[in-house]
Amino acid sequence: MTTPADVYDVRDPELPGRLLVVERDEWVPLLRALDERDFALPVSACPGWSVRDVLAHCSSALVRVVEGRFEEGVFSPEANERDIAERADWSNARIVDELERGMTEAGPAIARAGGVLDQIALGEWVHAGDVRVALQAPGAYAGRGLPEALTLLTAVTRARGHVPLHADLDDVDEPLKLGEASGERPPGRFIGDAATLVRLYAGREVDGGAGYELAGVEAAELNIFGG
Structure with missing residues (x-):
């Protein structure tokens, strides 16, 4: 990818x-x-x-x-x-x-x-x-646009001064640094696949079969689209 x-x-x-x-x-x-x-x-x-x-x-x-x-x-x-x-x-x-x-x-x-x-x-x-x-179509929160979407998600979370998060993705070569690393709060940590990360930031229900780790931040804090 x-x-x-x-x-x-x-x-x-x-x-x-x-x-x-x-x-x-x-x-x-x-x-x-x-x-x-x-x-x-x-x-x-x-x-x-x-x-x-x-x-x-x-x-x-x-x-x-x-x-x-x-x-x-x-x-x-x-x-x-x-x-x-x-x-x-x-x-x-x-x-x-x-x-x-x-x-x-x-x-x-x-x-x-x-x-x-x-x-x-x-x-x-x-x-x-x-x-x-x-x-029930394939490619939800993934597909050909995923690299652009992740880069844009990085940009949006940084521009908004969102909670800092380091994401190590199973299906992306390099880790992502999302949100604003102000030094006042240590970054949270996500380990899992990219589609699950997108679901969390979009406030969507996570696939029950998705195995992921989230530490140092609550899932609700990642939502950039509101309630």
């Missing part, structure tokens, strides 16, 4: 866009091949939402970025529900079309934003994993 950047001293403004394009090329063909009934499957990581709802949320968020529409309260739970409701009479194919457009065009806008929108690209990649879990 390609090794993600271990040190992220200078922001790479093109990284979020690269992650979106890599995931687009993997995810959109999967979605276009689905049976219509698959869009109604529940997504356990997003209680109350179906596959269609998650896709509508993802597509609307990216198009807002592309079009620069950031009114007050945007991306709040209430705004997310409104975005989904506004697409209630759309066909599934139209939602996937909008998602493809957003994943194609959002990169430059995220790059210009100076870092404040970088986490959106990471969130889209995580939601792609959520949908894969619902569909």
Whole structure:
């Protein structure tokens, strides 16, 4: 596997866009091949939402970025529900079309934003994993975009001054240093596979069969997406 950047001293403004394009090329063909009934499957990581709802949320968020529409309260739970409701009479194919457009065009806008929108690209990649879990499709929180996702996760946790963590990954060549090593708190330690690390940072349920070690930090402290 390609090794993600271990040190992220200078922001790479093109990284979020690269992650979106890599995931687009993997995810959109999967979605276009689905049976219509698959869009109604529940997504356990997003209680109350179906596959269609998650896709509508993802597509609307990216198009807002592309079009620069950031009114007050945007991306709040209430705004997310409104975005989904506004697409209630759309066909599934139209939602996937909008998602493809957003994943194609959002990169430059995220790059210009100076870092404040970088986490959106990471969130889209995580939601792609959520949908894969619902569909019982391979590659959830892993796949071809994993090196870019890990590098972006490193960048986001450092930029936010998140709890420090050293991660020794079974399936990545070099260890990751996540969060801000301020010296006030010794880094926690994670040993396990990359997909499990992503699940922890995304606040997702960890696969019961995943063997991992976490020391010096609670799992809840790693969650970068909130409750």
